Amino acid sequence: MNKTELLQKLTDIEWDDFEVKSAHNGLPENIWETVSAFSNGSGGWIVLGIEQKGKIYEIVGVSNAEKLEQNFTTVLRSRDKFSVLINPLCKKYHFDNKTVLAFFIPAAEQKPVYFNKLANTFIRTGSGDQRASKEEINALLRDQLFGVMSAKPALRTTLDDINRTTLGRYRDYMARFNPALPYNTMPEDEFLQRLQIVDGEHLTYGGLLFLGKNIAINRNISDFRVDLLEIPGRSYAEAEPRYTFRLEEQENLWEYYFAIIERLKRYVDMPFKMNDLGIAVENSPQLEALREALVNMLMHTDYFSVAKPRVRIFSDRIEFENPGSFPLPIEELLKTDVSVPRNPVIAKLFRHVKLAENAGFGFDKILVWETETHTKVNFDKSIAFSKVTFPLAKKLGDIEQAGDKLGGSQGQVTDHVTMQVGTKSGPSRDQVGTKSDICLIDEQKFLLEQWQDEHSLLDLMNWLSRSNRTKFRQQILTPLLEQGIAEMTIPDKPNSRLQRYRLTEKGRALALKIANGK
Template sequence: MTKEELLNRLSDIEWDDFEAKEAKSELPKSVWETVSAFANTSGGWIVLGVKQNGKKFEVSGVDNAEKLEQDFLGTIRSQKFNVIVDVKSKLYHIDGRKVLAFHIASSPQKPIYFNNPQNTFIRFGSGDQRANNNEITAMFRNQAFGVKSDQTIPDTNIFMLNTDSLHSYRNYMKLLGDQPNLLSQDDAEFCEKLGISDSRGQINYGSLIMFGKYERVREYVPTFWMDLIEIPGNNISEAKVRYTYRIPEQDNLWEYYMVLIKRIRLIVDTPFKMNRDGFNVEDDSQFKVLREALVNMLMHFDPFSTIHSCIRIYTNRVEFFNAGSYPIPVEQLGKQLYSNPRNPIIAKFFRLVHLAETVGYGIDTMRNWKNLTGNEMTIASDISTSIVTFYLTNDREGVREGVREGVREGVREGVREGVREGVREGVREGVNSNMMKVLKFCREPKSRREILEHLGVIYHSKNFKIHINPLIEQGYLELTIPDVPNNRNQKLRLTDKGRQLIS
């Protein structure tokens, strides 16, 4: 900081990285609170020899600059703080008076406190605030980036994994990955090669969260839960209803991703391109940006926090809310090739099937939103949370209303064409709207899993009993392999009675 920059700052008291203290002949006791606060947030300057009068600063100077400097630096290097803080000092001469300035760097090892953890402070606006227990706990967890998710769980095995989730992921790898040597392996070999399990067959926390069975994930990570809410308004207060959609609970992170990405695909353009092999490829689309934001959220989310990660879709924006801060200050994101996800093993799983950028380029992809839409993308992060926001065009509500009116007109036309009689028949037979959705989906034979995914509910026996079994009992659906009900290739198809109902 030059002398001119210091003088400019003295004309404004609203700096969150600048703290002036009078300190005529000795260090003020509050200076250590500011050291802790700057080290725990984004760093800042402590300036000694400046007195505040109302909203103005006045240079008062210090009497013995050399002694104050040695006292300050000596205390920083003593046992007062739990970690040595990175500090640089500078002496200014202003109007014949001496002014001392110390730059406190943001510490990579947080929390920084003096004497005991209760003396942990954070910078809030232009003042220092004592960190609460949740914020201190969050800082300790942030120091364990990658440690917990990579940790092996004793006495576990791959039978705790959801086989359908694992096979779904393997199918993605077959289509999108570049590890052909893994495709011929059986599940046990595949898991060991990929780092899902170790040589003794034990799995780690990241793999359990990614592919585990519902009850097993909750047994070891009881706080695990993701959320997505669609809110019909620019904020909660103006919404006529609290939400129009909320994601059902899923077994694991991979199942959450599969449902979340389908909802995100509905709100932005998704251009279709085909490569020479006949596969769909994506260009630099809005969907690609939001997919990167989703995966970025999943790679950095804190499954052990009581604060749950959530996607909030408003009329004018999409917010990706996460527990935990970014590992580096927000202003440095995208300025260097830096990749340090909270869950590196989860990040690896997404990158192996090319669902995430590598080596820190994900932020650049997300910031491309401005070029694609003309709308802003913002990133905010504090000690315990972070939010990435993508602003949408203002006419989305008009588009929604047009869609709603089109649906209403289609329904009216359908009624005129005799759908009303079909609905009456369905009601008489006890068929609700979800069951009708199942029947229409089963024009071609479908597995139980495919049907429940189509409904947006988790693959669970209770959902089978609710949505599918009544249709079998009433004769609308039948098994493709009736003699072996539990056959792994079993599917469900429409009967003649079912075709008559949906026609």
């Protein structure tokens, strides 16, 4: 920090990495609280010789700067006061005949950092220091195992605790989306060992969380769950009822991923596409941004915290919040491709099926949301949590209605392709496939069973209790038109008020197969 940057800091309204103290009569007593707070966070500057009066900062200087600097650094570099050695960067500035001292306190590698006793652990909140709560101290203690815990064996597990259905789905997904990966041809025992899903006779914590049975996960990790709530308002206080949908408990992280991504699809524009193999591909830049945030949340959650990862969908925003802080300052994560996952085993399992970045946190994909919606994504963190918020371009008038779009509380769970993922009870196959690679979701199947004559768009929407024309076209009607299953009665005037839709010969044949249970 040079003199210009120092003066610029003094004009800022609020900062969380900069603290001024007058130091009239030597080192102020509360300076140790700030040292602890900066060490437990992302680091920061302590500036001595500046007095704050309201919003005005006056350069008063310090007397005997050399002695003050020596006293301060001696305390930090000894083990008499602090729990760890602290090596500050020291700067000296001269303003006329006044001397200002600045010390950069680096973020500690081993936390918590406290003075005299553990209770004197402080954290930074906004531009102030606060004594850390018991849970925040525990979070800092768990961070000593950052990047290590997911590869450790969960000793209260055996190979029987693997959910065989989930493992089969995961391997099938890998074969579909990363067919060249050598893991695809490995026998199961080698596959499990090489991906660190198991360690000898036990599952690793990462393997257990990702592919284990729910009962086994809860036997080793208290109260395992990932919450998703849809809240009909901008806050709980405004919402009535408190929420309109809450995700049911799933078996493991792989099942949670698909269940959550399915709900998120209801809040983004979803154009329909077919790939070269005739497989329906569901993708959009908005969904990519939400998918990246979801995967990041699942990879970086502190699963040993009493708090739980959660997705909350309010009428004006979508929030992803997880226990466990980002490993680096958000500004640094945004401008570099550094990747320091809290749970490397889980991160690797997502990467091998191309659902996570090989490097970095995928923030570039997350920030595409801003281009697509003209809203700003917000990143927030503390010692104990991280949160990413996506503002919705338009306030959702009725989340309960949105939650019923696919009928029922669960709907079909798909991602990338129309591939069904079931719940804990086992796999569910709700799509209809033919030799020509036609893929239908449940609503399309139901529609074809009812469709006999020519019908208006409103008729078709009413059969499915749909109210959003755009999403009905994108998710239901357009795929049927593009696959030659349905056609317009006035194709040269697609927006005509007299437009009707009817099944083609191909569509009628398919409807007959559906009716006969084929």
